[in-house]
Amino acid sequence: MEDSDRKRNLADALSRTDSLIDRFSDILKGDLSGQEHPKRDFTATANRIIDGPTKVKALPQAQASHALQVQVTPQTQTTRMDGFNARPSATASTMRVKDDERLHMSFNSLLQDCQNCRRCGLCKGRKNVVFGSGNVERPIVMIVGEGPGEEEDIMGQPFVGKAGKYLDSWLSPISLSRDNIYITNIVKCRPPQNRDPHPEEKTACYPFLQQQIEIIHPQAILCLGKHASNFLTGQLDATMGAMHGRFYFFDGIPVICTYHPAAVLRNLALKRPVWEDLKKLARYLGLPIQGRSK
Ligand code: SF4
Numbered sequence: 001m002e003d004s005d006r007k008r009n010l011a012d013a014l015s016r017t018d019s020l021i022d023r024f025s026d027i028l029k030g031d032l033s034g035q036e037h038p039k040r041d042f043t044a045t046a047n048r049i050i051d052g053p054t055k056v057k058a059l060p061q062a063q064a065s066h067a068l069q070v071q072v073t074p075q076t077q078t079t080r081m082d083g084f085n086a087r088p089s090a091t092a093s094t095m096r097v098k099d100d101e102r103l104h105m106s107f108n109s110l111l112q113d114c115q116n117c118r119r120c121g122l123c124k125g126r127k128n129v130v131f132g133s134g135n136v137e138r139p140i141v142m143i144v145g146e147g148p149g150e151e152e153d154i155m156g157q158p159f160v161g162k163a164g165k166y167l168d169s170w171l172s173p174i175s176l177s178r179d180n181i182y183i184t185n186i187v188k189c190r191p192p193q194n195r196d197p198h199p200e201e202k203t204a205c206y207p208f209l210q211q212q213i214e215i216i217h218p219q220a221i222l223c224l225g226k227h228a229s230n231f232l233t234g235q236l237d238a239t240m241g242a243m244h245g246r247f248y249f250f251d252g253i254p255v256i257c258t259y260h261p262a263a264v265l266r267n268l269a270l271k272r273p274v275w276e277d278l279k280k281l282a283r284y285l286g287l288p289i290q291g292r293s294k
Helices: 003-028 043-051 090-115 150-155 162-174 199-216 225-233 261-266 268-285
Strands: 141-145 181-185 220-224 247-250 253-258
Touching (some): 090 199, 141 225, 162 261, 162 268, 181 199, 199 225, 220 225, 220 268, 225 247, 225 253, 253 268, 261 268
Parallel strands (some): 141 181, 141 220, 220 253
Antiparallel strands (some): 247 253
C-alpha cells in the first residue's frame, strides 16, 4: 500500500476514534442527545506518525554566541528518572551512564545549534535564546508554552515571570516540581512586544522542539495555551475550549492541553477547567493528587 493511502486510512481511523471518544464522553456526562461534534482533521498527525521524526539540519555555527543560561542537568547530579526512585542494577546503571552521556551530548549539540540560530526574524530582537530548562533525563512531563516574554528573554530561562510563578503553584498539587519536569516553548526567541508568534516563526523553530521531545522523551506533554496546543496536536483551527482536557499523541507520547497561566491570571473563571485538566494528567500518570491548584 502507498504511503499516501496509509496516511489517509490512518487519518480516517483517528478521526473515527476521536468521534467515538466524543460520544462516549457525552454519555459519561449524561448527555444522550447524540449531538454531532465538529469532525477533526488528523492528516497532520497521520503524516507525522508515518513519516517519522524529521531530523534537524546542520545549522550555521559562525554566529555570535549569546550569553545563554540554560539549565542542563550535570552528569554528576542524582538523576530523577521518573519520580518513582527505581534502583538500577550495576549493569543497568553502567548502561544508564552511557545512555545519559549520549543524551547529554545530543542535547548540548542541539542547544548550541539553537544558540546560534538565525532561521527567523525573531533572532534580531532577542537578548537570549530561551531553549528550555529542567530535568532532561526522562522527565515525567514536558511543559510546552508559546514563547519567551520580557523577563524570560533577559534571564534566558522559560517561565520565570509572573505566569511562570503561577505555573509553579499548579505543579505541587499533582506531585510535580521543576525537578521532575522540563519546560520549553514553541519559539525560543521573544516575539517583539510579546505578540503572538507568526506561523512561519513557529515552523522555523519547530525542529528544535521536535528534537528536544525526541531526545528527552518525556512520559507526557502538557501544552499551555492555544499556540502550543494547536501546533503539537495538529488541530490548527481548534479552540482551547475544544482542546483542553483531551488526550492527543505526539510521536506516541500522550499530550494534554490546558489554558496558559497568563490567560488564567486574566480570567480567573479558567482556574476550574485547568484544575480538572491537571487532575486528568495526574491520574493518567499515576501521580498522587494532593490539595488543588490555586
Ligand atoms: S525563534 Fe527559533 S527559529 Fe527563530 S531565530 Fe529563534 S531559535 Fe531560531
